[in-house]
Amino acid sequence: MDAPRLRVRDIALFERRVPFRTPFRFGAVTVESAAQAFVRVEVELADGRRAIGGTAELMVPKWFDKRPHLTAEETVEGLRAALRLARSFYLDAGTDTAFGLHAAIHDAHKANCTAAGLPALAAAFGPAEIDKAILDAVLRALGLSVFDGLHANVAGLDARLSPDLSDTGLTAFLAGRRPLARVALRHTVGMMDPLDGPEGIAALGDRENARFFKIKLSGALDADRDRLRALAARLPEESAVSLDANEQYADPAALSALGDLIARDPTLARLRGRLLYLEQPLPRDLTFAAPLPALPCPVIIDEADDSYGAFPAARGLGYAGVSSKSCKGIYKSLVNGARAAQSGGFLTAEDLTCQAGLAVQQDTALAAFLGLAHAERNGHHYADGFAGGAEADAFLAAHPGLYLRTPDGIRLATASGALDIAPLAGPGFACAVHPDWSRLPPLKAAAPVSRRADARAGEDA
Incomplete structure (x- = not known):
């Protein structure tokens, strides 16, 4: 099948506040709520068919942009700016494949x-979200699933942004994918999360059959040593662990x-034998x-994966892998998957922030297509991504087996x-x-220019 050519006719941007039921700390920030961005795109194919596509993603403060002089809200405003800029470019881009x-x-x-003034990782957020919505619309117009559509390369993925690969190599990689039937859940343990009790590791292992865990590190060696020792003693049998330092x-x-501690501390022997990788x-x-x-x-690299050239550059310096996150770009994940298949290295599925609905479904499907057996997937543990009511009921009805009704509302079936x-x-x-687009608040208007100018002045000081 030839990739269809299309024109983007409309892009609407929305956001909705997601309150957290428990604070989450990573790196140097504690998050108690976050805005979730929603994108609705209308495309027209060359034959005149039109379709609507959608996506959603949490706009996590101080992850895409960790510059210390910026407030948490200013880093979220940077993501909104990336979305607004990308919207204008896609609407003016003419006709092409996705x-x-x-x-x-x-x-x-x-x-x-x-x-x-936006760093590359924050800049990529805008196209990443709009690309997901465009792909959704194209697949709907063609009546194809994401697995069949990517297999047939209906997006028209080629090597123009990854000259280390070839067009035929990318097409062959996509054609050779056999999506997984299930993706195991990897449960993140945030730095404020309890180790014991009903939310502790042992209880989660029993309640959710959790066998993969991701442990956040602070960058303070003594504190990380004590925490790793405590966690090592509590790991369920036959579990596997990754560590995430979030640039700290x-x-x-x-x-x-840190490496010496992990390798030599006898109290970490149980953890050391189950350690999969260290992230960023x-x-x-x-x-x-x-x-x-x-x-x-x-x-592996994660936050440093801010361009199409980042993974091969990191491989040349001794890094073994790279995270796949649809918030960084579905096409970059597919390109990196082809690179790993061709010349070594590996991908991992990371993204704690995927909330129930569009975000968790699309990112999990990407992981399954790439053959990633387990994925960081417990954003539902910290927040409820559904607005509740009719939207949650619609997703439950449309995706039986993925969600279930609980006394606390509709949740992932974990x-x-x-x-x-x-x-x-x-x-x-x-x-x-899709969500009820008519009920979603629009993306917030741009912050005053003077505020952004003050932030840049602080950076220059």
Whole structure:
């Protein structure tokens, strides 16, 4: 099947506040609520068919942009700015394939975001969200599931942004995918999360059959040592663990000290034998400054994955893998999957923030297509992504087996320790229904220019 050419006719941007039921701390920030962005796109195919596509993503403060002089809300405003800029570029992009539109606006959008003071990771958020909604619309117009559509390369993915690959290699990679039937849940343990009691590791292991855990680190070696020792003693049998430092280890020397601790501390032997990988230990601006020091486990990049060239550059410095997150770009995840299949390395499925509905369904489908057996997937533990009422009921009815009704509302069906992929295999990008667009508040208007100017002045001081 040839990838259809299309034009983007309309893009509407919305947001909805998601309160957290329990605070979550990662890196240097504690989050108690966050705004979830929603994107609605209308496309017209060359043959005149029109379709609506949608997506959603939590706009997490101080993750895409950790610059200390910015407030948490200012970093969220940067994500809104990336969405607004991307919207204008896609509406003016003319006719092309879904990936062709992405490639056509890529350089100009990134340059405009740089001029506006946005780091590359935050800049990528805008196209990443609109690309998901465009793909959803194309798949709906063609009556294809995301698995069949990606298999046939209906997006028109090619190598123009990844010259280390070939067009034929990418097409062959997509054609060779056999999506998983289930994706196991990896449960993140935030730095404020209790270790014992009904929310502790042992209880979660029993209640949700959790066998994969992701432990957040602070970058303070003594504190991380004590926490790892406590967690090692509580791990369920036959569990596996990853560690995530969220850029908090200041330099290679500090990272080497962590590696020595993990390798030599006898109280960590139980954890050491189950350790899968360490995620993004160094600040993104130091990730590519020098080769990675020797460590007792593979290391992957996450926040440093802010361009199409980041993964191969990291591989050249000793990193073993890269995270797949649809908030960083579905096409980059697919390209990196092809790279790993061709020349080594691996992908992992990360994204704590995927909320019930469009976000968790689309990112989980991407992980299943890439063959990633387990995914960080417990955003439902901290927040309820549904607005409740009719929307939640509609998703439950449309995706039986993925959700269930509980005394606390409609939640992901997590008791088995995995998510079934069959409910995501209908036409569209893993979603049979959309939110009620008429009930969603619009994306907030841009913050006053003077405020942003003050923030830049603080950076220059």
